[in-house]
Amino acid sequence: MRIDPEKCTACAQCPDYCPVTCIHEGDGVYFMDEDECVECGVCLRDAGCPTEAIYMPEESNRYPRSIRAAFSDPAVQYPEELFPDLKQGGRGTEEMKTNDVTGNFPRGEFGMTLEFGRPGTGTRLREVEKVTTLLTSLGIRFEGSNALFFLLEEPERGVLKRELRDEKVLSIIVEFTLAEAQLETIVAALFEVLQTVDTVVSWGLVTRFEEDGSLPVTDRLEKLGLTVRPNAKVNMGMGRPIIED
Amino acid sequence: MSHSAHRCGTIRNLQNDYTMYARTSRHVNREGCGPKLRKILDIFLSENPVNFGSSHSGKSFAAGLDPEEYSRSLDKAYAVACCFSSASAIRNVLGKLKEADTGISIVVSGLIEEIKKIAEEVGLKPHTVLLSLGVHGRKELLPKEKVLEITTMCGHGLVATPLVEEVAEKVKEGKLTPEQGARFLAQPCPCGIFNLDRCVELLKEQLSEISQEGGEKG
Numbered sequence: 001m002r003i004d005p006e007k008c009t010a011c012a013q014c015p016d017y018c019p020v021t022c023i024h025e026g027d028g029v030y031f032m033d034e035d036e037c038v039e040c041g042v043c044l045r046d047a048g049c050p051t052e053a054i055y056m057p058e059e060s061n062r063y064p065r066s067i068r069a070a071f072s073d074p075a076v077q078y079p080e081e082l083f084p085d086l087k088q089g090g091r092g093t094e095e096m097k098t099n100d101v102t103g104n105f106p107r108g109e110f111g112m113t114l115e116f117g118r119p120g121t122g123t124r125l126r127e128v129e130k131v132t133t134l135l136t137s138l139g140i141r142f143e144g145s146n147a148l149f150f151l152l153e154e155p156e157r158g159v160l161k162r163e164l165r166d167e168k169v170l171s172i173i174v175e176f177t178l179a180e181a182q183l184e185t186i187v188a189a190l191f192e193v194l195q196t197v198d199t200v201v202s203w204g205l206v207t208r209f210e211e212d213g214s215l216p217v218t219d220r221l222e223k224l225g226l227t228v229r230p231n232a233k234v235n236m237g238m239g240r241p242i243i244e245d
Numbered sequence: 246m247s248h249s250a251h252r253c254g255t256i257r258n259l260q261n262d263y264t265m266y267a268r269t270s271r272h273v274n275r276e277g278c279g280p281k282l283r284k285i286l287d288i289f290l291s292e293n294p295v296n297f298g299s300s301h302s303g304k305s306f307a308a309g310l311d312p313e314e315y316s317r318s319l320d321k322a323y324a325v326a327c328c329f330s331s332a333s334a335i336r337n338v339l340g341k342l343k344e345a346d347t348g349i350s351i352v353v354s355g356l357i358e359e360i361k362k363i364a365e366e367v368g369l370k371p372h373t374v375l376l377s378l379g380v381h382g383r384k385e386l387l388p389k390e391k392v393l394e395i396t397t398m399c400g401h402g403l404v405a406t407p408l409v410e411e412v413a414e415k416v417k418e419g420k421l422t423p424e425q426g427a428r429f430l431a432q433p434c435p436c437g438i439f440n441l442d443r444c445v446e447l448l449k450e451q452l453s454e455i456s457q458e459g460g461e462k463g
Contacts, residue, residue, distance in 0.1 A: 015407065016405060016407040016408045016411045017405055017408055017433065018405055018407075019402050019403055019404070019405040019406075021405070021406075021407060040401075040402075040403060042403050042405070042433045045433070046432050046433045074300035074401045074403075074435060074436065075300055075301075075303050075435060094268065094270055094271065095375070096352075096373045096374070096375050097266065097268040097350055097352050098268055098269070098270035098273070098350040099350075099372060099373040100350050100372045100373065101270050101273045101274065101348075101350060102270055102272075102273065105373060111375075113250075113375065115251070117402070118251065118380075118400075118402055119251065119253070119380065119387065119393060119396060119397050119402055120387070120388070120393075120396050120397075120402045120405070120406060121383075121386045121387070122402075170401070170402050170403075171401075171402055191381075194381040194382050195382075197382045197383070198382075198383060199382055199383060199386070200380050200381070200382045200383055200384060200386055200387060201380070201381045201382045202250075202251045202377070202379075202380055202381075203377075203378040203379060203380075203381055204250055204251070204375050204376060204377055204378060205375070205376045205378055206373060206374070206375050206376075207373070207374060207376070208372065208373050209370075209371050209372060209373065209374060213361055213365075213370075213371065215357075215374065215376070217376075218376070221376070221378065226378045226379070227378065227379050228376050228377070228378060229251075229376070229377040229378070229379065230256050230259070230356050230357060230358070231252060231254070231259050231262075231354065231355055231356050231357065231377065232250065232354065232357045232374050232375060232376050232377055233249055233250040233352055233353075233354045233374065233375040234352065234353050234354070234355075234357065234360045234361075234364075234371050234373075234374050235350060235351075235352050235371065235372045235373040235374070236339065236350075236351045236352065236353055236364060236369050236371055236372065237369060237370050237371060237372035237373075238342060238343065238347075238348075238349070238350065238351045238369065239270070239273070239274070239348060239349060239350035239351075240274070240346070240348030241273075241348075242372075
């Protein structure tokens with residue numbers, strides 16, 4: 001995003017709307033720190049600029065910068081030329097939301113989600129690479145159904161495309177599956193690497209309910225030092241045809 | 246998109262905060278899903294949701310999305326999101342969805358134990374869960390918890406910390422009512438999962454804490 005200095009009246013209405021606080025006061029006008037801007041579009045849509053000084057310049061739509069809006073503005077679909085066969089907005093996948101009909105997370109496996117830049121700080125993509133390279137070294141593989149896959153130069157090593165490393169997005173999800181037996185190893189490794197990232201990461205774990213409705217993994221997670229929040233996202237098992245074990 | 250999985254809060258102030266998400270699967274039941282999504286939206290609307298919408302609509306009910314216009318647009322959608330402020334509404338919606346048997350996957354976010362209890366009452370068997378394991382990394386970058394309880398109601402992170410602080414200040418000064426403040430803060434969240442009722446309660450809670458602090462000092 002950009003603020004047209006000729007139109008800006010320095011009314012100070014827009015800075016509070018910016019989720020990554022990149023609108024600053026300058027020489028009698030406000031300006032956007034475009035290196036920090038994640039192109040989420042909130043200032044353009046919601047700040048109500050009285051002179052319409054805020055706009056999206058053409059450069060914002062050019063690769064690699066175009067990645068920013070794709071991962072920060074839920075109203076923007078992933079560009080088809082960059083994410084062939086994905087056709088969706090938002091930043092993640094069907095994940096556990098449709099697991100009752102896809103069976104992507106079967107018994108015996110866990111899903112893991114690491115959402116970089118959430119809540120509300122944003123992240124440079126190079127921070128993500130610290131985790132993707134670690135995970136591939138531990139045998140984790142990334143699948144083409146996740147937008148992250150298309151950002152990798154070498155998916156088998158978790159290496160990002162060089163030109164993307166300095167791009168900043170509001171958030172991006174690293175999503176993968178692991179065998180139940182790998183939980184302790186993966187969590188220990190992630191604890192270590194997450195201490196080195198220059199952003200925040202919201203961590204999630206996907207699991208099936210047991211037949212009696214219990215979630216035995218919570219005890220294992222607590223023993224590993226992870227606190228399980230009392231609130232969660234639950235697939236109610238209403239999709240059809242349901243995948244039976 | 247785990248946009249309702251990591252809402253911050255206490256068991257007490259998450260008690261009446263539920264989001265519901267109907268999501269088609271691309272290779273299973275997305276083709277021609279418009280009429281089913283419309284049916285689901287009708288069921289959602291029959292139980293007085295606090296808010297609804299989806300990213301494809303570009304704005305939420307709280308930001309002026311017209312239900313009829315939205316319903317017509319669902320032929321091009323793959324999901325519908327909605328937000329409720331009571332367990333009874335969720336119970337009723339799930340009962341009606343069970344009867345409608347659309348075959349579209351339904352996800353409910355909220356307190357796990359409450360959701361399990363409601364599922365049992367309605368005769369449903371929860372299938373899969375995404376557990377939230379908290380925030381890691383540079384936590385010193387985060388605002389205070391009271392702000393996070395509001396900003397994380399937009400899972401895409403579009404409600405800015407300074408906006409919450411500004412609105413809370415205006416509510417404190419009496420320039421905005423908590424209700425006006427909540428409506429203001431809901432605007433940037435297009436998916437319609439920002440719970441305005443809970444936001445009102447959180448703003449009132451902050452006011453009450455301020456007055457208690459004043460009382461203690463006095």
